[in-house]
Amino acid sequence: MTLRLMNTLTGRLDALEPLEPGHVRMYTCGPTVYAPAHVGNFRSFLFADLLRRYLAWSGYRVTWVMNITDVDDKIIRDAGREGVPIGEFTARHADAFLADARQLRMSTPDVLPRATAHVPAMVDLVQRLLERGHAYRTEDGSIFFRIASWPAYGRLARLDPGQLRVGERVEADEYAKDDVRDFALWKGPRDGEPRWETAVGPGRPGWHVECSAMSMAYLGPSFDIHTGGVDLVFPHHEDEIAQSEAATGQPFVSIWLHCAHLQMAGQKMAKRTGNIERPTDVYARGISPGALRYALLAVHYRAPLDFGDDSLAAASAAVARLSTLLGTLDSYREAASDDPDLPAVLAAARAGFAGALDDDLNVSEALAAVFELAREINRRIDLRRLSTGDAARAAAFLRDLDRVLGVIVAEADELEPELADLLERRSAARAARDWEASDRLRGELASRGVVVDDTRDGQRWRRAVEVGGG
């Protein structure tokens, strides 16, 4: 099977055929670092992470680039309000973003280029567009892309070029353009704004040109996959294609993937409307990072995700089931002979999992294969039908699937040091037959959200799951 993906550019499922065999080069539009990212932003980033992990799991070498926008109108405005230098302001928000991403077990992109460190590459691109007649200057030193020079404009968003942006509010900072549809490649200098002295004059880069320059700097003029939220299709990605292909004369990206919105209370999550929740808000309600990751990943990326207490409770329960199973397998000991059916059960689960993900990353079906496997294994555990070796093989299998999902292992293996200490003391108390201390420690762990079960294989812990409305 090969991976097929719904390509926004062609409007159909396209097989992934990397331009360089065995090596997938992908780019994701990253955060603008002026405020903490909300869970809707992370849905889009974690979708790219799932894709990266699945490609790596499938045996591809992957180069993943995600930009960090660290100069734009909102940044300039908000840093000004706080009265701090822009570099200091964006560094703080970029660090916070990366900390949130790590906690959500997003793999670290191979390159995280910051816009302000790549101005020369952007200037080079703008210069080439000027030379080729695709861009023009206005009186204030700004430079615009001339859409009339690029007939293919509108292909990604399926827009009629003649109808583009009619009635759209013209940005206040877009000065005197020749055509209302044209977009800024370079913004002329203004008082109170950061500026660079460059070969195309003083000023600062436009947002769209940033992604073209940085993606091509690290991935070449043509690469395999570009991802982003669906709201970026137009104009951002349309503009990226136009300015990149007009500058290089080569096709820019083979497959464009767009992640649907996350909705909360029936409304798109967006900072503009204030309808937002951040990862820390979710953790404060007792939801673990693994469960939040699961909730954001478990719905197919092209389907809107209804985010709220119900989806988080379901995610917590799902993650608890899988991590509990892994813990059970790790401590399982049985001097039985190997279960002759287990290899077929594992092979079927693997085929179901990979087959679903090959089908445009159908993660809900992939998870269904994982839970079917969990049922099969739990049944065999209850019947003591697995040997010690079988249990180890099944545990290794789950860990391998979790290289893609990133929701099972850490949840099962990572207990806060303080709680691990309590657990260890309880184990010692039981060994010393000090039942009173053992019960007291069990109560203490329970009050901290950790349930301890005593099994014939020794004590085992799991996170308490609060299921229900609220």
Ligand SMILES: [Zn+2]
């Ligand atoms: Zn972008």
